[in-house]
Every structure is written in C-alpha cells, then in structure tokens.
Amino acid sequence: MKNVIILDLDGVLITTPTWKADEMDFDGYSVFNKKCVENFNKLTEDLECELWLSSTRRMNKTLQEFREIFINRNIKTEIKGFLPNGDYQISRRKEIEAFLSHEPINNFLILDDDSSLHNLDEKYKKYWVQTSLLVGFNSEKLKQAQEIIETLWKD
Template sequence: MNKTTLILDLDGVLITNPIWKPDEIDSDGYSKFNSDCVENLNTLLAMASFEMWLSSTRRTVKSLDDFNRIFKHRNIKQEINGFLPKYPELNSRKEEIVQFLDQFKISDFLIIDDDKSLNGLELLIKEKLVLTEFMKGFNRDKLEEAKTTLASK
C-alpha cells in the first residue's frame, strides 16, 4: 500500500494558543496541543496510510526523537518520519514545501498548515492543502476538508 506524505505544521494546527499569550506547557515540559485537534489528527491518521513529515519551524530546536516522544505523550497514534529539510536559501514555507515535493518526487501528499503564504502555491499543490486558522487549528471542519481532499486524489 502506498503511503500518503502528510506535511504537518504545529502552530495553528495542533497548538492554538493566541500569539499574545505564552504557550501553555504540558507535563512533559513542551507546549500543550489542543486536544480536539489531536483527536481530529488521529481520526485522519486512521483513514489512510501516512508518512508524516514535520514542516513547523519548531523542527529546528528539537530532535526527531524528541518530537516523537512529545507526540506519543499527547497520544498521537503515529510517529513522525522526518522533518522537511532546512533550505537556507529559501524564505517561506511555500518555497520549502515546493522544494521538498520536487526534491523527493512526491506526488501523493496532504499539507496541513496555517501559513498564508501557501495560498500562493500552484493549483496542483494547493488542491492538496488544508489551510487552518491559527486559533482554531485542525478543527472538525478542517478534518472534513482533509477527508474530502483525500477522497478526491
């Protein structure tokens, strides 16, 4: 079975704190995730076979092992396979995702992110984007959008 590459952000997807407030910290010492968003992510992960790649800028301050422990502590049912590579010459999430998809020849993917620069993606990529809102995250409406996106590929 082919796996769908899930490109996942954290802030505005699973972490929905207002930007004017410091992150609420979980018992493992890392930022709390919105439990409804985690539940929605787990629902999505149960629907298909995914390879999960973290695109969050937070990927630059923790190791993959650290993030997998964080995800496990928050009861996310799947490990992260890797981080989007750091491309120092690129200036936006949009450019990073395009480079990643091109470099690794990925055609079966889903992007969940709140970065508005992704509105500028070319249509063939943008149609596989679920663009969340910062303080709402991966809510029920966005889960339904992700289901529809998966069903149409």
C-alpha cells in the same frame, strides 16, 4: 511511491494565541489542543502515510524528541522526518514546493495555517487544508482533509 502529510503545529495542533505564552504540558513542551489531536488521529487512523513536520518548531528539537512529544500527546502517527532546509530565511511555500518536487511522493496533504501558502503552485495548492491559529484542525478541516484524500489521492 508514498503518501505524505506535511504538518505544521501552530494553528493546526497548537492553538495558543500569539500574544499568550504557551501553556506547558507535563514534559515541558507546549500543550496541544486535544480536540485537534483527536481530529488528526481520526484522519490518520486507517491511512497509510508518512508524517513530515514543516513547523519552524522543528529547529529547536530533534526528531526523537518530537516523536516522544507526539507519543505524550497521544498522536498515533509517528513523525518520519522534518522538511529539509529548515531556515528562517526560506518561506514555508518554498520549503514545501522543494520537498514535493524532490521526493517520490504519490499523494500528499498539507495541514498548515501559513498564509504564504496562498502562493503555492496550483498543482500543490489543492492539497492544502488551511487552518487558523486559534481554531486549528477542527471537524470542518478534518472533513476538508478527508475530501481531498477521497477525491485527489490515487491508489
């Protein structure tokens, strides 16, 4: 059994408004919100977990490229993989439900701003921390994520 964090990027670690072009970092990839990265690192600091990327941005880069991007942005947890079936035709909700129903996962957390997740199956929905595009993974969302881990995760 394993612990998993399913991570979106836009609205979680990237908080650029949709009407603005992303600001690029030194490596040519979008700037991440430093405070959101700091909060994410606080969350994962003493947490044994796998990180799975759900962002549609996963369709434009390889796993190794994302690992380097995360290192460049000082994210301490390495990405284990991408949610399978990355397809613009499939909703994020369906991708997440399929992933969770086919993987041997003990505990999980979903960090995402996608409103389609309001329709998640109830057994999954309580593990979702809904962020917002312009705010991202702020201290309030960090606290919510920590509460889910403390109350719902099993040893």
